[in-house]
Amino acid sequence: MNGVGVIGCGISGLQLALRLQQLGVPATVYSEHDVDRLKAGRPRNFPARFAPTQQRERELGVFDWDFPDAQVHHWAVTLHTGAPRPLEFLGALRPPSSVVDFRIYLPHLLSAFVDRGGELVIGDFAIEDLAARHDLLVVANGNRSMRELFPADPGRSPHSTPQRVLCSGIYFGIDEEVPHSVDIHFLPGAGEILKMPFLSPAGRADVLSIEAVPGGPLEAARHLDADADPAAFHRDLLDLIAAHAPRLRERIDTTGFSLIAPGELAQGGITPVVRRGWARLDDGTCALAVGDAWITNDPLTAQGANLGSHTAFALADLIAGDEGPFDEEFCRTASARLWEHARHVVEWSNAFLAEPRPHVAELFLRAATDPRVADAFISNFHDPVSMWRALATPEGTAAFVATCERQAPPPAAPPKAPRG
Incomplete structure (x- = not known):
């Protein structure tokens, strides 16, 4: 052979x-x-x-x-619906993902x-x-x-064209509300903002990613120039975060926030x-x-x-x-x-990439009120076949929720990290 x-x-x-x-x-x-x-x-x-x-x-x-600085144990999901308070839930990822x-x-x-x-x-x-x-x-x-x-x-x-334009980098200076957790903010019509712990060549840091709907209010991040004027880049990026994910902005230390090194940034579109x-x-x-x-x-x-x-x-x-x-x-x-x-x-x-269909929005609402649904939804990221079965149709979502509700109550939520 x-x-x-x-x-x-x-x-x-x-x-x-x-x-x-x-x-x-x-x-x-x-x-x-x-x-x-x-x-x-x-x-x-x-x-x-x-x-x-x-x-x-x-x-x-x-x-x-196989150590905590290279792992994600929870996802904190926020769906900004335009209501006075966004829809939020925290789900445990069991077992943890590896982020290297x-x-x-x-x-x-x-x-x-x-x-x-x-x-x-x-x-x-x-x-x-x-x-x-x-x-x-x-x-x-x-x-x-x-x-x-x-x-x-x-x-x-x-x-046939990118559905999101990206500005993703690796940063120091972001605090965690829940240890070893991903924060993801869904902003219908605008895109998503994500923070993820990450084991980088410089050690433990965080990915901060803006996925912007082309033509939407987050697209400006795609055009920020970190090489020409790093100070202006960091300032303008933080202004976008403050406007669209204020709770995440509260956990960013302005004096310590920076890319881990020059060039640690990816910008562009993916079709x-x-x-x-x-x-x-x-x-x-x-x-x-x-x-x-x-x-x-x-x-x-x-x-x-x-x-x-x-x-x-x-x-x-x-x-x-x-x-x-x-x-x-x-x-x-x-x-x-x-x-x-x-x-x-x-x-x-x-x-x-589309706005949530009604049955998916209902699933998010159930996750916000029932930790069993939240944990099962997040842990389904391990299994895309099961995840799509739960999300593809209203009947699949109803069956997924019913299965969650037959389970025993989950353990207590993890303690929040102290704010620094």
């Missing part, structure tokens, strides 16, 4: 390579970046990895962050792959040049040339898209797409890294359980199998 060529070293590509290695299938990783370059540069994303992803990492022997900068995480996985005898080839490659070297090529790199190889699937891609999952190459062979080469979701539901991990393991099992050939039929069938799970993530993520 000539093995599998994996193009790209994001979470999908590296977990796929590590899993194939574990299953005895030869794999070669092709990457533009070595370990040192993966550690460098601006942040590209701010992943939260939920329990199933962490379990897969434990199976691979690469989970290395990919500039820490990805080099760790790549080093493990190489240390275990995996082949890493550094360079900029044309996919046609690699096809003859392997029984199967898997593309996990979402750069422009790869996107052209896998065109958008219009039946699965309802959006949610599902691309064709496989492609026929010029020589007649086929390639599969996973990760960013296949699906790009808005980060609001925090499912990108988790979908990438799930897809990597599922594909590795399909490859290891098949004697080949890894031809068009295999690629078509494998992509269809992977979509069975991925579609729940895509449909949920797209739904969350």
